[in-house]
Amino acid sequence: MPSNETLRAMHRQMVRIRLFEETIQQCYFEGKLPAFDIAAGPVPGEMHLAAGQEPVAAGVCAHLRPSDTVTATHRPHHVALAHGMDMRRMAAEIFGKDTGLGHGKGGHMHLFDPATNFGCSGIIAEGMPGAVGAALAARKQGRDDIAVSFFGEGAANQGAFHESLNLAAVWKVGVVFVCEDNDWAISVPKAKSTAIASNADRAAAYGMPGVLIPDNDPVAVYEAAGEAVARARRGGGPSLIEVKTQRLLGHFEGDPQLYRTAEEMERLKATDALHIFERRLVDTGVLAEADAAEAWTAARAEVDDAIGFARTSPYPQPSDALLHVFA
Amino acid sequence: MTVETKRLLTTSKAISEAIAQEMERDPSVFAMGEDIGTYGGIFGATEGLLAKFGPERVMDTPISETGFIGAATGAAIAGMRPIVELMFVDFFGVAMDQIYNHMAKIHYESGGNVKVPVVLTTAIGGGYSDGAQHSQTLYGLFAHLPGMKIVVPSTPYDAKGLMISAIRDDNPVLYMFHKGVMGLGWMTPNPRATGHVPEEPYAIPIGKADVKRQGKDVTIVTLSLMVHRALDAAEDLAREGIDAEVIDLRSVIPLDREAIIESVRKTHRLLVVDEDYRSFGLTGEVITSVVEGAFDHLDVPPARLAYPDVPIPYSRPLEQFCLPNRETIAAAARQLVV
Numbered sequence A: 001m002p003s004n005e006t007l008r009a010m011h012r013q014m015v016r017i018r019l020f021e022e023t024i025q026q027c028y029f030e031g032k033l034p035a036f037d038i039a040a041g042p043v044p045g046e047m048h049l050a051a052g053q054e055p056v057a058a059g060v061c062a063h064l065r066p067s068d069t070v071t072a073t074h075r076p077h078h079v080a081l082a083h084g085m086d087m088r089r090m091a092a093e094i095f096g097k098d099t100g101l102g103h104g105k106g107g108h109m110h111l112f113d114p115a116t117n118f119g120c121s122g123i124i125a126e127g128m129p130g131a132v133g134a135a136l137a138a139r140k141q142g143r144d145d146i147a148v149s150f151f152g153e154g155a156a157n158q159g160a161f162h163e164s165l166n167l168a169a170v171w172k173v174g175v176v177f178v179c180e181d182n183d184w185a186i187s188v189p190k191a192k193s194t195a196i197a198s199n200a201d202r203a204a205a206y207g208m209p210g211v212l213i214p215d216n217d218p219v220a221v222y223e224a225a226g227e228a229v230a231r232a233r234r235g236g237g238p239s240l241i242e243v244k245t246q247r248l249l250g251h252f253e254g255d256p257q258l259y260r261t262a263e264e265m266e267r268l269k270a271t272d273a274l275h276i277f278e279r280r281l282v283d284t285g286v287l288a289e290a291d292a293a294e295a296w297t298a299a300r301a302e303v304d305d306a307i308g309f310a311r312t313s314p315y316p317q318p319s320d321a322l323l324h325v326f327a
Numbered sequence B: 001m002t003v004e005t006k007r008l009l010t011t012s013k014a015i016s017e018a019i020a021q022e023m024e025r026d027p028s029v030f031a032m033g034e035d036i037g038t039y040g041g042i043f044g045a046t047e048g049l050l051a052k053f054g055p056e057r058v059m060d061t062p063i064s065e066t067g068f069i070g071a072a073t074g075a076a077i078a079g080m081r082p083i084v085e086l087m088f089v090d091f092f093g094v095a096m097d098q099i100y101n102h103m104a105k106i107h108y109e110s111g112g113n114v115k116v117p118v119v120l121t122t123a124i125g126g127g128y129s130d131g132a133q134h135s136q137t138l139y140g141l142f143a144h145l146p147g148m149k150i151v152v153p154s155t156p157y158d159a160k161g162l163m164i165s166a167i168r169d170d171n172p173v174l175y176m177f178h179k180g181v182m183g184l185g186w187m188t189p190n191p192r193a194t195g196h197v198p199e200e201p202y203a204i205p206i207g208k209a210d211v212k213r214q215g216k217d218v219t220i221v222t223l224s225l226m227v228h229r230a231l232d233a234a235e236d237l238a239r240e241g242i243d244a245e246v247i248d249l250r251s252v253i254p255l256d257r258e259a260i261i262e263s264v265r266k267t268h269r270l271l272v273v274d275e276d277y278r279s280f281g282l283t284g285e286v287i288t289s290v291v292e293g294a295f296d297h298l299d300v301p302p303a304r305l306a307y308p309d310v311p312i313p314y315s316r317p318l319e320q321f322c323l324p325n326r327e328t329i330a331a332a333a334r335q336l337v338v
């Protein structure tokens, strides 16, 4: 069981992620209404938000240090924030500004941060092999740093998933594979794409432990991740963790979500893990009402500061497009 | 007196209508890919097909491109005519072996004994800040590898006729639709993405370019969304007294070299406009063809305007700097004429 201090830290983490995602959502729709135009506004392009998936990021990243490598997906914000990415430079990248992590070259699906060894990819499952390589490098260099690869349940049907698990196991490197099962790959539900009910069962095929967290509970994620991270650090090889989590929003912003029922949307609202967790911490006396409120106020200020930084930062010079192809 | 009313469709609706008509005609035609059923395709190319034909013929797949694109090849060899969607062309990397070592080569390797009638549909193009992994065109890359036809329509009318030809073709056909020509409600409005499309099925031969605008002063060879940009530029040039001819290639393989050469013989000036990367691609191929076939007819060295050799940046000012547009096309054409 995590300490009360850890529980409060996880709560704060989840709150700042939620507020960040909700604020990016508002910014995203600026300039895009009444007639939606994906190319318009301060945040153009596709936008995949992770509201509802905070427990996975907060529970796993609580065990990590900046020297651990993390790879994520097209839906990367929650993981990036939980792993300690600078919120200002992250927001600036999402706004395409010169002060962003990649000087505006990457955008929200391509956040790269050497300070926290974070990277992500918009190609499904293709962030996974890199995590295996990072863990291999750590071993070759005599470090006890590990790598964590986050991916969606949709990615588990991609070749790179299977190749990465086998490689990590046969090399016995320190990788924790974290499957964020939000039940949807855009409009395709897991039951229609995946021959077995639980991806954690696939771990057995690659000779590694697999754990299923059935309910988007940050504490359960924390406990399972603690074991897996410790195993990886002591040279005990890779693990797979599958978390049944929730995608509260569309696949991307602007997704009409006609493939989801009204009942499902209602159920999502009623089972929002962040609110359940907060209620539980307050009810069990871990978190005072006032401290809960303070977490939201502090996160509000942090997010507003980061978005303000992004908004007021300059764009790169247009011809900067030609820079950075080669080192 | 009869008033002729012309039915207007967006390009995406023209494509889905073509597929539906071929599915009605030929029971061996079926469609598969990610989000092509319930969602109707992320870019609407398969809208309404699931409701019409059911899940046996309109199959949502797992995210397993090597698997289902390879399965399309296998099904085609076994007598079906699959239409299989690679959601964005940028994702080809996870399935390229099935595409170019199998789909594209088996007919040749078999000495012509095995036919592979697959239509591989895919979305191309940028301009809306989708970043380096969701904005490329890449037809030059596929065109470099022998064995597949490559169709790249720019209008609703062409899109329907070329899709029908692609489905009836006994070869693998890569059918690349630019997101900006589809007429999608959530993209920047493009009036040229809606146009007259006859209701009855019709086929447009693959490999025939189309003169989208007649002109006598300069030939602009291009394709896909850049046809729209070139036509806009031609309007601006016309006001200055420069009469540009705009040739829409419509397919990269086969490349209609005769049409290009014929036009250059008339205008004596060539500009090639391309959204694909500049080097080792379409612009070089078109210019070489003209140098080989009409060198003596060129009054000035041929010119090209293409995407610089850099990955596609996210930030809007960076991406817009790289993309050919109405103004830069007009400026490049002007330089050839003065």
Ligand SMILES: Cc1ncc(C[n+]2csc(CCOP(=O)(O)OP(=O)(O)O)c2C)c(N)n1
Pocket (backbone or CB within 6 Å): A074, A075, A122, A123, A124, A151, A152, A153, A154, A155, A156, A182, A184, A185, A186, A247, A251, B034, B063, B065, B087, B091, B094
């Ligand atoms: C190789 C590849 N195929 C398809 C896509 C298009 N695509 C983007 S996200 C997505 C669904 C991913 O589902 P999942 O892995 O469950 O992640 P989630 O979106 O639920 O977070 C798809 C099909 C892609 N980006 N890359």
Ligand SMILES: [Mg+2]
Pocket (backbone or CB within 6 Å): A152, A153, A154, A180, A181, A182, A183, A184, A185, A186
């Ligand atoms: Mg998912």
